[in-house]
Amino acid sequence: MEFSLNDEQKMLIETVRRFIAEELKPLEDTVENQGFLDNATAQALHEKAKALGLYGMNMPIELGGGGLSHLDRILCEEQFGHTTDILIRRAFGNVYEPLLHCRGEQIERWLKPAVAGTRTCAITITESGAGSDAAGIKTHAQKTDTGWVLNGSKHFISDGEWSDFFLVSAKTGEKEISMFMVDKGLPGFTVGKDQKMMGLRGTPHLELFFDQVPLDNAALLGEVGQGFKLAMGALNVVRLAQVGARAVGKASHVCELMLQWAQERQQFNTPIGNFQMVQQMLADSVIEINAARWMVYHAAWMLDQGHDAREHIAMVKVHAAETLGRVVDRAVQVYGGMGFCKELPIERYYRDARIYRIYDGTSEIHRGVIAKSALKKGAALFDVNR
Ligand SMILES: Cc1cc2nc3c(=O)[nH]c(=O)nc-3n(C[C@H](O)[C@H](O)[C@H](O)COP(=O)(O)OP(=O)(O)OC[C@H]3O[C@@H](n4cnc5c(N)ncnc54)[C@H](O)[C@@H]3O)c2cc1C
Numbered sequence: 001m002e003f004s005l006n007d008e009q010k011m012l013i014e015t016v017r018r019f020i021a022e023e024l025k026p027l028e029d030t031v032e033n034q035g036f037l038d039n040a041t042a043q044a045l046h047e048k049a050k051a052l053g054l055y056g057m058n059m060p061i062e063l064g065g066g067g068l069s070h071l072d073r074i075l076c077e078e079q080f081g082h083t084t085d086i087l088i089r090r091a092f093g094n095v096y097e098p099l100l101h102c103r104g105e106q107i108e109r110w111l112k113p114a115v116a117g118t119r120t121c122a123i124t125i126t127e128s129g130a131g132s133d134a135a136g137i138k139t140h141a142q143k144t145d146t147g148w149v150l151n152g153s154k155h156f157i158s159d160g161e162w163s164d165f166f167l168v169s170a171k172t173g174e175k176e177i178s179m180f181m182v183d184k185g186l187p188g189f190t191v192g193k194d195q196k197m198m199g200l201r202g203t204p205h206l207e208l209f210f211d212q213v214p215l216d217n218a219a220l221l222g223e224v225g226q227g228f229k230l231a232m233g234a235l236n237v238v239r240l241a242q243v244g245a246r247a248v249g250k251a252s253h254v255c256e257l258m259l260q261w262a263q264e265r266q267q268f269n270t271p272i273g274n275f276q277m278v279q280q281m282l283a284d285s286v287i288e289i290n291a292a293r294w295m296v297y298h299a300a301w302m303l304d305q306g307h308d309a310r311e312h313i314a315m316v317k318v319h320a321a322e323t324l325g326r327v328v329d330r331a332v333q334v335y336g337g338m339g340f341c342k343e344l345p346i347e348r349y350y351r352d353a354r355i356y357r358i359y360d361g362t363s364e365i366h367r368g369v370i371a372k373s374a375l376k377k378g379a380a381l382f383d384v385n386r
Pocket residue numbers: 122123124125126130131132133155156157158159197200205355358359360361362363364365368
């Protein structure tokens with residue numbers, strides 16, 4: 001067993017950390033106050049990150065990506081948790097793994113532009129009537145002589161405004177789900193309203209409507225009927241990287257601020273960090289962040305070893321998201337009134353943290369998965385030597 005980072009990993013973390021501190025942190029308040037990131041700034045960020053080789057780091061080197069292992073990727077994702085969602089999207093991209101199933105002309109049309117960041121994409125599974133029950137979607141695609149016709153709708157689609165195309169899950173049979181790459185601007189494809197959220201200011205979450213949208217044969221990603229597997233495979237990695245690792249990063253960032261405040265803020269002529277009840281909040285946060293971090297690293301290591309990490313990622317999704325929730329809640333408490341006041345970013349972190357327990361599978365759904373699996377597999381789920 002080896003628990004230390006090698007020199008390349010330390011350098012990678014340092015590079016990402018510096019980029020976030022110098023390029024992204026200064027933009028956080030602007031995004032929060034105006035509610036969006038303007039296109040010129042977004043483009044400049046993208047170009048700077050790309051020049052440093054920091055765009056599409058999860059994609060293979062042969063395609064122009066960073067070629068990072070799962071573990072190295074989540075080391076970066078942990079740093080991403082230190083700043084705002086939309087800034088991360090623009091600087092480092094969100095290139096979804098199912099695109100690696102592109103074949104033939106699809107490679108030039110969708111895969112390579114996505115890795116290069118010249119075309120961005122969003123993943124669209126959720127519908128107003130199908131959230132946790134992702135297989136219960138109503139959007140459907142009908143085969144025609146020239147391709148497919150798509151009908152239906154999606155909602156809550158993150159970053160839908162900036163995206164040039166969408167990975168859309170659609171029924172192609174009674175119980176069969178396939179995945180399609182759908183370009184914005186196709187006839188019958190309309191983008192609805194931005195559904196305003198409690199947090200994640202600056203990231204739009206859109207409704208999408210498909211009314212007789214014509215798709216050519218090349219729009220089908222992977223095989224007919226493979227869509228659910230592709231979607232769940234993509235979400236598995238997203239849960240580990242964009243929820244698990246980012247939650248640990250965000251909790252770490254908030255915890256650092258909390259420790260600083262506990263040392264600086266004086267009441268009764270002494271720093272509040274001297275009060276045992278405050279110390280308990282600090283200690284519990286440090287303990288829980290460490291536990292969540294090692295779970296994230298372990299699940300990433302499992303993926304790198306080619307193991308099936310689904311249950312471990314479900315555990316990460318629950319534990320890291322809930323750890324973040326507890327840490328930001330304590331931070332508000334330790335900061336007192338200033339934790340609730342918009343003059344400091346703590347209240348923003350509190351709002352931004354809440355979604356981690358909901359998207360990419362709620363805590364309840366993942367607990368259900370873990371419990372079912374534990375009942376079936378027993379100790380193999382928590383004993384490394386079984
Ligand atoms: C900010 C944001 C961004 C998002 N981005 C995207 C995106 O980019 N693409 C995309 O496709 N989707 C996206 N989503 C959708 C997100 O993944 C869903 O909101 C999530 O999966 C939950 O579905 P739901 O909201 O329909 O809740 P519901 O499924 O209606 O759940 C409501 C409640 O019932 C509980 N529940 C449901 N079923 C069970 C069960 N079997 N056992 C126990 N409890 C249960 C849930 O845990 C929850 O507490 C986003 C959502 C938000 C809010």
